[in-house]
Amino acid sequence: MAIIVLVDVGNALATSTLEGNTYLFDNMKLHGSENQGTGELVTAIHGSYWSDGSQASEQVLNWLPYSLGSVPPTVPRGYEADRARQSDEEALAELHDLADRSSAAGADAAGELNRIRRKTGTRLKTTRRTSGRMSGAKILDVTGQVVAEDGTDAHSHPAPVITDIYGEAVDAKIMYPAEYGSPDMVTDGWYWSATVDTSRPGTYAYMMRVQLHKLAQVNGELRWEPVNLTYSSALKISSEPRRNAFTKAGVGPLPIPHTPPGQGA
Known part of the structure; x- marks a missing residue:
């Protein structure tokens, strides 16, 4: 599962806060994630199940930070x-x-x-x-x-960089975050990911430490100066089964429309 962290870097640097300048999205809207596209996202995680119906122990999250109002990350690497x-x-x-x-x-x-x-x-x-x-x-x-x-x-601001993920969900051992190397050059070769224990339903908060870069003139030279800010979000873990994103049906075969004999083309 992916969580997009979209930051209005210019306003965040001007106000020295990510509050009101951060917009979160994930790909779990049809599964119950709340407040998509706002700063109050609660990511829904329905857990994973074994073939016998018992709940498995983990799910995987990825965080991808982007800058609003900058050169888009989809341009070529160089x-x-x-x-x-x-x-x-x-x-x-x-x-x-x-x-x-x-x-x-x-x-x-x-x-x-x-x-x-x-x-x-x-x-x-x-x-x-x-x-x-x-x-x-x-x-x-x-x-x-x-x-x-x-x-x-x-000027265009560099993309935000997540430097740490911590807080209640980590302290309670609900999720285990780490930074990984990646061949995906859009994320500059690095991204944050976490495995999530889905066997303990509940809502758990977590914090992201985000580094922005401010253009500053030092001794007559322009430099990118790092600015470290924090932002919170939450996971909502439930024991509900995952549903099909197309039909919203539960686990099982996809429903196929049945045409009575003599009524088909």
Whole structure:
């Protein structure tokens, strides 16, 4: 089962809270999950059953965090690097053109150079805390265009990163979370997952520690500074059997419409 954690990163950083800026979804709506698309999601877990009808011991959850109002995560893995390389190539071509025109007609070189400088965008400073995918990248806006240093108000925020899952459900040994490596590059190769003990019905709260990144100027250089916030959600475990998502029927064969003899085509 998957839980989507969608964060309005810009507002969350401006208000220093995830409250009112986080929207949760899961794929258990037809099974009884409550408050889909809000910050008050309660994920329904009906448990797993063995073939003899006895309740099995676990279910699996995955958490996937995304940023609202940023470059979508469905773009190719090397999108940011490709856009940065493209802006460099365009700037070099325009520099060659400017050199030719300046020597021939005495063009306004200073004005043209400033325009080209804006077009090349701003490359972020690499630090130990921001090493990895964001290191040395250029700033993009939500449409994927390179942004100059004086236009960073419209920049795209990096996706949130879940750094820990803890709280009542973990302390009570209802779920056992861990971070796993993954070939799914949308999640940058890492994601949080948990096995859930379904043999103990009840509603259990849990906390997520979420790291956002704020664009900050330090000693004249732009950097992504980490901002750590927390958010709570809940699991509702019941002993009800799982139902078919298409027909809402219980365990058993799918219902097949019966046509009496002589009435079919």
